[in-house]
Amino acid sequence: MTTMETYWEVQTFLAYEARLLDEERYTEWLGLFTEDAHYWVPGVENRGRSDPNGPYAPSRMAYFDDTLEDLRRRVVRFTAPTAWAEDPATRHLHVVSNIEVERAETPGELLVRSVIVNYRGQGDIDAATLYGRREDILRRVSGELRIARRLVLLRHAVLPAKNINTFF
Amino acid sequence: MSGMNDELLALSGLDDGWLDRRVFWDRDVYELELERIFARCWLFVAHESQLPKPGAFITTWMGEDNVLVVRRRDGSIGAYLNSCPHRGNRVCTAEVGTARGFVCNYHGWSFGLDGGLTGVHESAAFGREPGFDRSRLGLTPVAQLDTYKGLVFATFDPGAPPLRDYLGDFAFYLDVILDNDEGGTEFAGGSIKSVLGCNWKIAAENFAGDALHAGWTHASGAEAMLGRGVPDLGAEDAESYHVNANGHCWEFNLDGVGNAATLGDPRVMAYLRDHEKRFAERLGALRARMVGSISSVNVFPNFSFLPGQNTFRTWQPKGPHRTELHTWVLVNRNAPQDVKDAWRKGAMMTFSPSGVFEMDDGENWELATRSNAGVVTRKQRLYYGLGSGTAIEHPELPGNVHRGQINDANQRAFYRRWSQLLRARTWDEAAS
Numbered sequence: 001m002t003t004m005e006t007y008w009e010v011q012t013f014l015a016y017e018a019r020l021l022d023e024e025r026y027t028e029w030l031g032l033f034t035e036d037a038h039y040w041v042p043g044v045e046n047r048g049r050s051d052p053n054g055p056y057a058p059s060r061m062a063y064f065d066d067t068l069e070d071l072r073r074r075v076v077r078f079t080a081p082t083a084w085a086e087d088p089a090t091r092h093l094h095v096v097s098n099i100e101v102e103r104a105e106t107p108g109e110l111l112v113r114s115v116i117v118n119y120r121g122q123g124d125i126d127a128a129t130l131y132g133r134r135e136d137i138l139r140r141v142s143g144e145l146r147i148a149r150r151l152v153l154l155r156h157a158v159l160p161a162k163n164i165n166t167f168f
Numbered sequence: 169m170s171g172m173n174d175e176l177l178a179l180s181g182l183d184d185g186w187l188d189r190r191v192f193w194d195r196d197v198y199e200l201e202l203e204r205i206f207a208r209c210w211l212f213v214a215h216e217s218q219l220p221k222p223g224a225f226i227t228t229w230m231g232e233d234n235v236l237v238v239r240r241r242d243g244s245i246g247a248y249l250n251s252c253p254h255r256g257n258r259v260c261t262a263e264v265g266t267a268r269g270f271v272c273n274y275h276g277w278s279f280g281l282d283g284g285l286t287g288v289h290e291s292a293a294f295g296r297e298p299g300f301d302r303s304r305l306g307l308t309p310v311a312q313l314d315t316y317k318g319l320v321f322a323t324f325d326p327g328a329p330p331l332r333d334y335l336g337d338f339a340f341y342l343d344v345i346l347d348n349d350e351g352g353t354e355f356a357g358g359s360i361k362s363v364l365g366c367n368w369k370i371a372a373e374n375f376a377g378d379a380l381h382a383g384w385t386h387a388s389g390a391e392a393m394l395g396r397g398v399p400d401l402g403a404e405d406a407e408s409y410h411v412n413a414n415g416h417c418w419e420f421n422l423d424g425v426g427n428a429a430t431l432g433d434p435r436v437m438a439y440l441r442d443h444e445k446r447f448a449e450r451l452g453a454l455r456a457r458m459v460g461s462i463s464s465v466n467v468f469p470n471f472s473f474l475p476g477q478n479t480f481r482t483w484q485p486k487g488p489h490r491t492e493l494h495t496w497v498l499v500n501r502n503a504p505q506d507v508k509d510a511w512r513k514g515a516m517m518t519f520s521p522s523g524v525f526e527m528d529d530g531e532n533w534e535l536a537t538r539s540n541a542g543v544v545t546r547k548q549r550l551y552y553g554l555g556s557g558t559a560i561e562h563p564e565l566p567g568n569v570h571r572g573q574i575n576d577a578n579q580r581a582f583y584r585r586w587s588q589l590l591r592a593r594t595w596d597e598a599a600s
Binding site: 042126 | 261265393509516517522526527528531
């Protein structure tokens with residue numbers, strides 16, 4: 001269990017993070033991660049229940065399997081004036097819900113579970129909606145919450161979209 | 169087909185560099201593609217490494233037909249329609265896994281790894297039925313299945329030429345990526361699937377020959393991974409080529425590592441550098457310089473890959489305006505694990521739905537397809553005229569060889585093969 005104050009702080013942090021992504025403030029968003037962060041969105045395979053290999057694994061393909069340096073590279077592409085597909089701008093919406101906060105194994109870290117819904121409107125009528133569950137490890141750095149680890153488990157075996165030009 | 173369609177399918181303006189837009193839009197053209205291309209050509213269905221032991225299976229698509237590809241008890245590979253011969257339900261609903269057999273959820277009919285019917289629910293009732301013959305009620309197998317250096321291909325057409333003939337002179341080029349190391353290749357773990365609102369041919373022809381888009385569409389991705397744009401590729405003295413055989417297409421230059429460099433990983437570059445000599449011993453000096461170079465490939469009709477990034481993919485048709493993209497990552501089996509991991513991560517970072525290169529392709533392809541909804545727009549032909557007069561004879565390179573990778577020669581060859589197959593009633597007609 002954590003205090004109401006901690007829960008409130010985490011919820012405010014995640015809502016702020018979502019707004020940074022909605023507003024494409026990617027450089028500020030990168031500032032929310034620890035230097036040793038791992039950001040992982042594995043591909044999800046449609047496997048049988050009895051299959052011991054499970055729907056995802058570190059050794060398999062992933063949409064993101066990133067260090068902070070990898071995330072920085074992606075932001076270079078997003079913010080390049082030659083990213084033609086970003087103009088006109090994508091209309092992002094990140095909805096964060098079902099937030100649960102508990103103490104993580106490492107003292108001073110929090111295990112935060114949440115549900116993410118990401119809607120993107122593009123061009124005139126293009127739209128895509130992606131759904132997933134997140135598991136974050138948040139750590140305090142100089143008193144501020146930072147994301148040390150994020151796992152996003154998308155609910156899609158076939159991604160119902162042409163790309164993922166956003167983060168979760 | 170109607171007279172109008174005969175004219176359309178002939179693509180009469182192609183040699184002059186013009187393409188009829190209806191090939192991307194018309195439903196009757198699409199249905200004919202399913203019959204005369206996807207139900208007849210050799211299609212990529214698996215890498216052998218995805219089927220490591222008896223019982224290992226994947227499900228995939230051949231056209232819009234769902235197919236179950238299985239390693240059988242004797243070690244051979246079988247492929248069957250994933251549809252129960254009783255009421256048609258799928259017999260396997262997972263995309264990958266290991267099984268002793270397959271049981272239909274509907275009425276409990278079960279099938280062995282060889283596709284044969286092994287059991288039925290309420291067997292007494294069937295046993296009393298004089299016309300019931302289990303041997304005639306197995307899963308429908310593909311007509312032919314064969315492998316080429318780790319890649320498994322299948323065709324529904326018993327009259328299709330052998331796989332080796334279907335690949336023809338293109339096998340010489342495939343060895344650049346499939347046979348540059350004595351240990352052969354394997355797929356890294358997993359696969360990624362996504363949906364594009366485009367005609368499958370727009371994606372296939374992009375990989376067949378469109379080096380032109382690399383420097384423009386992907387300027388921002390190159391900035392992210394290389395810290396600079398893609399260099400101009402079209403200088404008159406550039407040592408680069410469009411080559412094609414039987415509609416299979418490879419565009420490339422001889423820089424050796426230009427594609428691989430975009431992965432931004434020193435381990436991959438070191439691996440390529442350390443193995444340069446070995447590549448040359450196996451492939452000769454010229455092909456050794458193609459292993460990771462700026463290049464792209466499409467094996468007719470819908471199987472593409474990028475040397476260097478080693479992304480392998482199929483463009484699965486889902487209607488004239490929709491394509492399901494399946495991607496895998498190919499690595500050399502004998503490469504160190506950290507190099508394999510670097511390749512898997514790098515391929516995803518560059519060419520996957522979230523890749524900094526690939527994410528700029530989808531919109532172009534979707535809008536290039538969708539524009540043709542307009543009946544007036546659809547009547548405007550598209551320009552495919554680049555590189556007329558670039559055909560050359562080359563002392564080492566087989567097939568049809570064209571000078572210069574900024575070219576439309578491969579795209580024209582792709583559509584010429586398409587036209588040939590759609591008009592032919594038999595493989596004999598298509599070959600002539």
